[in-house]
Amino acid sequence: MTQRWSVRPGPPATRADRHAARLTRELLSGELARAREAALAWRNGLAALFVGLLGFGLIKGRTDVGKLASPYDALVGGALLLCLVFGTLGALLLLRAAHGAPAGVRLPAGVPAAATALHLGDHMETRRTVRALTRGVVLTIACGAMLVAGVALTWYGPEKDGPRILVRTPSGDVCGKPVRTDAGRLLVKTDTGEVTVRLAQAEALAAVDDCPGGPPAE
Known part of the structure; x- marks a missing residue:
């Protein structure tokens, strides 16, 4: 036996129902x-x-990334690359949210289209706009974080080791970074501290990339 369905009109809309429908449409x-x-x-x-962040990044600090020790130089390069990628994607998404996609409006089937179908199209575009806005804000904040991280690493990262000098004296070898010379004396910064060497007693001076093992003579 086939079941038959019957459709009957519901109760008439009340004043509150009409008010709620009008508010929903608005x-x-x-x-x-x-x-x-x-x-x-x-x-x-x-x-x-970002204008403030760029001003912050222009404050005087170390300007040559090549002076940073490894791997801080690579970290700064990676942070700046991520900053560029995040900033570009974030800007495109924010432009998409603010001005819409560069495409024509597609009308629903049937002309003239029903008002409900048009409102539904606007509602779907609103959801896409909000989604683009949310992602754009997240990417833009991530871009700012990468910029701050890159600037901080540039400022506070350790410097790359400069040339070392090896001084041979009768009492032993002194190896480290040359600091200054004064009155025939050479001040060398070693791993254990600063050492003063009389140049008149030096048997040989040589520039080296790395100091030989063992504590320097004092």
């Missing part, structure tokens, strides 16, 4: 514009934040 009709306004505000705020 919210749906204006949600895309509100999302675009929020995206513009976020874009402007993040742009102002």
